[in-house]
Amino acid sequence: MADTHHPSLRQVITQIADQLCDTIDNNFDIHVAVDTPDTEGQKLALLVNFLLENVRRSLADMQSLNEQLEDKVKERTSLLDLILAGSNDGVWIWDIANDELTLSGRWYSMLELPHDANTQSPEFWFQQIHPADRSRFSDAIKRLRKGESEHLNVEYRVKTTHHGYRWMLCRGVCQKDNNQQCSIVAGTHTDISAMRIFDQESGMPNERYLRERVEDALAEEQSLFLVYVTVENIDAILTSSEHPSNAMLYPIIQERLSNVRNLHLVASKLSAITFAVMGFESELAANDVSIEDVCQQLRDNCANTQQTFKDEIRFEVAVGAVASSMLRIEQSQQLINYAWSALRRARQLGQTCIFTESHISQDSRRIQVEQELRRSLMQNALAPDYQAIYSGRTKTLVGFEALARFRHAELGTVSPGEFIPIAEDTGLMRELGYSILDSTIATIQRWQTEALRDHPFYIAVNVSAIQLQDPYFADNVLAKLEGANVSAKRLKLEVTESTLVESFKHAAEQIDKLRQQGVRIALDDFGTGYSSLSYLRSLAIDTLKIDRSFVANLHENKQKSAIIKTVYELATELDLSVVAEGVEEAEELDFLNSIGDMAIQGFLLARPLPADEVIDQLPRGTY
Secondary structure, three states, rough: OOOOOOHHHHHHHHHHHHHHHHHHHHHOOOOOOOOOOHHHHHHHHHHHHHHHHHHHHHHHHHHHHHHHHHHHHHHHHHHHHHHHHHHEEEEEEEEEOOOOOEHHHHHHHHHHOOOOEEEEOOOHHHHOOHHHHHHHHHHHHHHOOOOOOOOEEEEEEEEEEOOEEEEEEEEEEEEEEEEEOOEEEEEEEOOOOOHHHOOOOOOOOOHHHHHHHHHHHHHHOOEEEEEEEEEHHHHHHHOOOOOOHHHHHHHHHHHHHHHHOOOOEEEEEOOOEEEEEEEEHHHHHHHHOOOOHHOOOOOHHHOOOOOOOOOOOOOEEEEEEHHHHHHHOOHHHHHHHHHHHHHHHHHHOOOOOEEHHHHHHHOOOHHHHHHHHHOOOOOOOOEEEEEEEOOOOOOOOEEEEOOOOOOEEEEEEEOOHHHHHHHHHHHHHHHHHHHHHHHHHHHHHOOOOOOOOOOOOOOEOOOOHHOOOOOOHHHHHHHHHHOOOOOHHEEEOOOOOOOOOHHHHHHHHHHHHHHHHOOOOEEEEEEOOHHHHHHEEEEEEEEEEEEEEHHHHHOOOOOHHHHHHHHHHHHHHOEEEEOOOOOOOHHHHHHHHHHHEEOOOOOOOOOOEEEEHOOOOOOOOOO
């Protein structure tokens, strides 16, 4: 008969269940005990305790694993923060479902905005983007959300203080929900202004930056002014320096061009020696300053006449300026062209020039020449003349120089002194240079198989600074020669000191590459600049061309004759050939021949003629 004083199995289970209620609060650190001699009840309690022990061990293992994972997350997060800090990027997260944008502090600081809220609406971001770039940004976002692209990758400008802007690269990825819809987009904001709108050598804003700032100001109907400045004596300053480098001068120039009273001026680099200063006319009025005052202050700063600046460098400058309120300006290119025109006049006159309405009528022919020159280049209608070059003593034909010529049905024959500066100012110099080069190579190809097939001649072509700055210039020239089956030795490229000073490093690289393949190099107008001797040391050249200014009446001028003798002796020591330019008198030729065996170029022996005529005019026995 059962002992009714001991609990039944049901009662034992109830005891165990009551004790297990503590585990509801995640308290598994208990030991189940039952008051029963019943073997089945005791087994049940033992089994429960065994399970509780396993649970405790599993929980301990899980807690340990969780702590390890948390440590790894903290470590990875710390590394990610370090990477983001190192990249200097802003971070953004767009919760599309809630239409909420989370932005990092760096994102705000990149746009020079106060970090007054961690979250914003997407419209806030959209309003910071340059109006001209908003559609590009919107289209990129739409493609990402529609699944047409896997990544967001778009460039645009954002406004900053003082009417400025910076270029940003926005990259991101999309997280999709269960319905494969884009629910969250996250990514980074990278400042790429240094690559887009800053000159790599100087760190100054470049011409693209200036142009876009002008476009923005005109679009917003703000009156602005431009001051263009050419530093005329950079060459001399570098020659006298222990460490000649344009880069060492740019910070000094930028400082002097940016410090005018209380004006917020932006100085941009246009070329190695030419700079632009932009400001707003509203600031002129607010500070009771005229554009003439600004120009004079810039001249004083460059010359350091007031000893305002610590360094003692004195820059000799030409200054030209234009104010948009003084003219009817419809496009940014107009204002920029007027600034260039003012600078050109300033360099010609030797004094500051402020562009006015009266200058426009004076520029009417210039504008017409530019338009017709551009049209002629597009139609390949330009053809150079060729001037023969002879050995001074033997009168044997040595070669020719290709000289740019512009003949027009309405304008007549436009002199190089007129159309070449126009090509330089309007960005046509590269096209003009390649046009002359193409014509010259075609002429060499024809002559070497026809009239001069048995004579070792060359044709020299002048090369502009803009061509030598092209990293593919040498490759293009060599490809043209190969395509025409013309030997590289038939071509001689002439460079001037003014060409080299624009960007010596790039020029030297292109010249070396060409010379290694057999193209000959001549240093033109030798002796007229400050750095002639330094270029002989650092450039691989074959020929010195003595400038016509030294040749004219040299037989009557002891200084000129002494200079030419010295140049000839120097060239002989360096194993360089010599060409004397501008020989027009028999006395000049005789004197040059008495100095040494050099080549002669000038009206005395040959005038420039079109390709079809020059061969017919060559004297018999000279080739």
